[in-house]
Amino acid sequence: MEKVIGILGGMGPLATVDLFKRIVLKTPAKKDQDHPRIIIYNNPKIPDRTAYILGKGENPLPELIDSAKKLEKWGADFIIMPCNTAHYFADEIQKAIKIPLINMIEETASYVEALGVKRVGILATTGTIVSGIYQKALKKRGIEALIPSEKDQEKS
Numbered sequence: 001m002e003k004v005i006g007i008l009g010g011m012g013p014l015a016t017v018d019l020f021k022r023i024v025l026k027t028p029a030k031k032d033q034d035h036p037r038i039i040i041y042n043n044p045k046i047p048d049r050t051a052y053i054l055g056k057g058e059n060p061l062p063e064l065i066d067s068a069k070k071l072e073k074w075g076a077d078f079i080i081m082p083c084n085t086a087h088y089f090a091d092e093i094q095k096a097i098k099i100p101l102i103n104m105i106e107e108t109a110s111y112v113e114a115l116g117v118k119r120v121g122i123l124a125t126t127g128t129i130v131s132g133i134y135q136k137a138l139k140k141r142g143i144e145a146l147i148p149s150e151k152d153q154e155k156s
Helices: 013-026 049-053 061-073 086-097 104-115 126-131 133-139 150-155
Strands: 005-009 038-042 078-080 119-122 145-146
Touching: 005 013, 005 061, 005 104, 005 119, 005 150, 013 038, 038 061, 049 126, 061 078, 086 104, 104 133, 126 133, 126 150
Parallel strands: 005 038, 005 078, 119 145
Antiparallel strands: none
């Protein structure tokens, strides 16, 4: 049976739109009915992930878990999240639901490993950089993560 994709979005609403568009464009569909079923929960009320990671904001985890549980209840077979920084909370979200949360950080690191790349530059939000999520995922695969200096990070 065809799986239903759940998208936990709204953390950068345009990232959610971009992900949905990519899925539609990459699906080899000849007609509308050939596309996958997708449930999008665009929740822009999730507290800022970077602010929390930097110790300056509200914890987004309760809202992330609530959003994931809604997608599960509505019939999603698995969940994807287009927000890199939100993956800092991926393990805790996964513990709270019964369906898989696809971790794009781990998937990216696995892909880079399969390419045989040994050094990777990371351009991301300050929250993503400070959290170390990409650095950890890459390191456990023997890949060096190159990150901008604090000065260069502030320029972006």
